[in-house]
Amino acid sequence: MLAAPLHAELLATFQTTRGNVVVELQYDKAPQAVGNFITLSQGTRSRITANGAVTNAPLYVGEKFFRVVNGPAENPAFKIAQTGSGTGINSGGPGYVFRDEFDPALTHVPYVLSMANNGVHTNGSQIFFTGNGSILHLDNMHTIFGLVTDPASRTVIDDIIGAGNDATTINAVTISRTDPDAVAFDEFEQDLPECQPVPGHLEVIPATKADYLFNDPLKPGTVLQCYRSPDLTAWTRLGERYHGTGQIGFSSAMLDSATLPKAFYNLSMVTYPDALAPASFANRAMLLDIFGNQTLLLEFNASGTAGIATYSQEPGNPTAFQLNSYTGSAYAATLVIQSSNLGSLRIRAVLDGEKELHILGTHNVDQYNGLFWQAATSGGLTLTK
Numbered sequence: 289m290l291a292a293p294l295h296a297e298l299l300a301t302f303q304t305t306r307g308n309v310v311v312e313l314q315y316d317k318a319p320q321a322v323g324n325f326i327t328l329s330q331g332t333r334s335r336i337t338a339n340g341a342v343t344n345a346p347l348y349v350g351e352k353f354f355r356v357v358n359g360p361a362e363n364p365a366f367k368i369a370q371t372g373s374g375t376g377i378n379s380g381g382p383g384y385v386f387r388d389e390f391d392p393a394l395t396h397v398p399y400v401l402s403m404a405n406n407g408v409h410t411n412g413s414q415i416f417f418t419g420n421g422s423i424l425h426l427d428n429m430h431t432i433f434g435l436v437t438d439p440a441s442r443t444v445i446d447d448i449i450g451a452g453n454d455a456t457t458i459n460a461v462t463i464s465r466t467d468p469d470a471v472a473f474d475e476f477e478q479d480l481p482e483c484q485p486v487p488g489h490l491e492v493i494p495a496t497k498a499d500y501l502f503n504d505p506l507k508p509g510t511v512l513q514c515y516r517s518p519d520l521t522a523w524t525r526l527g528e529r530y531h532g533t534g535q536i537g538f539s540s541a542m543l544d545s546a547t548l549p550k551a552f553y554n555l556s557m558v559t560y561p562d563a564l565a566p567a568s569f570a571n572r573a574m575l576l577d578i579f580g581n582q583t584l585l586l587e588f589n590a591s592g593t594a595g596i597a598t599y600s601q602e603p604g605n606p607t608a609f610q611l612n613s614y615t616g617s618a619y620a621a622t623l624v625i626q627s628s629n630l631g632s633l634r635i636r637a638v639l640d641g642e643k644e645l646h647i648l649g650t651h652n653v654d655q656y657n658g659l660f661w662q663a664a665t666s667g668g669l670t671l672t673k
Contacts (some may be wrong), residue, residue: 336383367419
């Protein structure tokens, strides 16, 4: 009998203290997730450490499976082994996120490799293997990017899950390609975020402010991150600032009020080539699908700080609104608007993609009742570019 031909594959081999796990990377169905994993594991993509420094050190090597769940009584099929935080705990990551990739052919059946996340479009570096049970409620919530098909590798995953938290270490990750399509896949051309230090210089006025002046303005779609330490040992994340699409970025940033007798700073920037959230809503229109079959149209003025709202049920009664606040990230935006007719509304938007002259996504609208924000409606969203 003739042997069947080998399946053409892009393979990742996890060499662990319990044996090897060979994964068939699904580069045609989840190219960003595969490109991200390859470059992080091989040290060819910059990332941001827990103290805010930019590094190219390979991720995953030396990491333990810090979160292992072995089929609790209330859900016996839920078996996973999670790793890739860079910190050994659940809170770590590469300092950036990238978008979800869902394919109907990939579901959370036994022995797949999937992205851990903290919500929509928040993939980073944390990953998990499923065990010998299906966990289908994770479908369309977590991006699957690898399949484990050979019995020996599946046995190793069973052993990792059976051993529990922090009992298995990854010693190495190797990548191999067995056909021209896999060779042709370019992990560097997947529109993933780019991390780098921020060229510039510090200007300090003691007890007043510490400013960082950039050599060049930040590019649109860039997040500035800042960490501070009094002694180069203990680091505190001061925060981040996003500059959206459509405008040249800012040229300086105030880091803090310079009250410490001595301080060190780590600054980094993450540029998102596929960022969607704008720097301003000036002259843009946002159409919200609300209450199932109704709409709310927000037409912003030339400054982007106010506009006219039109409710589809009362088209002849438009109302003025003010934009009280706006915070954005590459794939999300939160706006708070105030209107005499509508009251205070908080719009939490997730931006999924773009089509011709529009950005598309989903939203949740909350209304302030005088004491707290209360969920009001949700639905689709369209934003003009």
